[in-house]
Amino acid sequence: MLALELYRSVPRYVAARALGERIPGLLAGPIAPLRLVNREEPVVPGEGWGRVKPRLSGICGSDLATLSGRASFYFSPLVSMPFVPGHEVVGELYDELDGLPAGTRVVLEPVLSCAARGLEPCGSCAAGATGRCDRVTVGHVAAGLQTGYCADTGGGWGGMFVAHRSQVHPVPDRMTDSRAVLVEPLACAIHAVLRARPEPGASVLVVGAGTVGMLALLALREFTAAGPVVVVAKHPRQRELAMQVGATEVTGPRDAVTALRRSTHAYRLSPARGLPYLLGGVDVALDCVGSKASLELALRTTRSGGRVVLAGMPAAGADLSPVWFRELEVAGAYAAGTELTGDGPASTFDLAMDLAAEAPLEGMVGAVYPLARWREALDHAFAAGRLGTVKVAFDPRKD
Numbered sequence: 001m002l003a004l005e006l007y008r009s010v011p012r013y014v015a016a017r018a019l020g021e022r023i024p025g026l027l028a029g030p031i032a033p034l035r036l037v038n039r040e041e042p043v044v045p046g047e048g049w050g051r052v053k054p055r056l057s058g059i060c061g062s063d064l065a066t067l068s069g070r071a072s073f074y075f076s077p078l079v080s081m082p083f084v085p086g087h088e089v090v091g092e093l094y095d096e097l098d099g100l101p102a103g104t105r106v107v108l109e110p111v112l113s114c115a116a117r118g119l120e121p122c123g124s125c126a127a128g129a130t131g132r133c134d135r136v137t138v139g140h141v142a143a144g145l146q147t148g149y150c151a152d153t154g155g156g157w158g159g160m161f162v163a164h165r166s167q168v169h170p171v172p173d174r175m176t177d178s179r180a181v182l183v184e185p186l187a188c189a190i191h192a193v194l195r196a197r198p199e200p201g202a203s204v205l206v207v208g209a210g211t212v213g214m215l216a217l218l219a220l221r222e223f224t225a226a227g228p229v230v231v232v233a234k235h236p237r238q239r240e241l242a243m244q245v246g247a248t249e250v251t252g253p254r255d256a257v258t259a260l261r262r263s264t265h266a267y268r269l270s271p272a273r274g275l276p277y278l279l280g281g282v283d284v285a286l287d288c289v290g291s292k293a294s295l296e297l298a299l300r301t302t303r304s305g306g307r308v309v310l311a312g313m314p315a316a317g318a319d320l321s322p323v324w325f326r327e328l329e330v331a332g333a334y335a336a337g338t339e340l341t342g343d344g345p346a347s348t349f350d351l352a353m354d355l356a357a358e359a360p361l362e363g364m365v366g367a368v369y370p371l372a373r374w375r376e377a378l379d380h381a382f383a384a385g386r387l388g389t390v391k392v393a394f395d396p397r398k399d
């Protein structure tokens, strides 16, 4: 089968890290540690596993961070090389799988937790918090926090991958593939918003208006009674879309501190070096970018005792002074699992599947590429915000 494969290349990784931020177009060029290969189909590793043929696979910010060398070395023992990326997937079952007939369209819940690994559930898995699984490096398949980072499973950027029954969710017939491929990022956004848990009427800041920011905004309006939501968006198309999806106000990154000072009636201070900050500010902030600048903006504009949620893979190096001085609560939001709702515990993916059926997601998958055009696809994904595209995806069935 044809697949894109990420291989270990320390020189390329270091080069990408050194140059990637400054030379656009380079990342998908000759130094990207990715290649299109003809590779053996992954082998079903045990009971409860089956093969899935991807129909659409999204390109995620964490994929781009991995490819550009921005991901922390922290993650290196949590992956096994070489792997086929792709964890935002809608596909169809190639084999019958535990009562689901071959041909069933499914979305992938990518975390490779205890159930998939053939292990007795760890404490987190037993509680339904599969994203917090402690055993993502052992069991039936090689190390890999998720499908799309594991050498044994294949991933969505290839012609076939294997998934455990616990990882697949059937898609309703009426849902299009371009909606279904957003179920995984939507589940992550819902999880982030429920980790942020704004009180009714609370003021919220969403930093970033890419896929994560936009879906977090949708989830805020669907699952919380948050009050005013200010969205920080870099590009004109993102600003329009954020207003349509439920933002109260949209601001650019440069004007954000001033806009938030005004909307929250805070005091604005300018330190001798670095970004200005607020005394006062929003009740809750979600960093949906994962850069040093985005996290610092969130930390510097959240009121004392407020909550800051890291919804994207974070960059290193943010100044934590406001966490201490403002007694902020900083919370991570990784993947999905089980949420406590008014009706009791619910799978985040079930919530996401329901929301994906109703939400205004038309046009969010703005471009679809065959695997062979991967350089173009990645260039497009790196520049998506500027080009007015929310999500770029591969269709591995296409030539």
Ligand SMILES: [Zn+2]
Binding pocket: 113, 114, 115, 121, 122, 123, 124, 125, 126, 132, 133, 134, 135
């Ligand atoms: Zn576990």
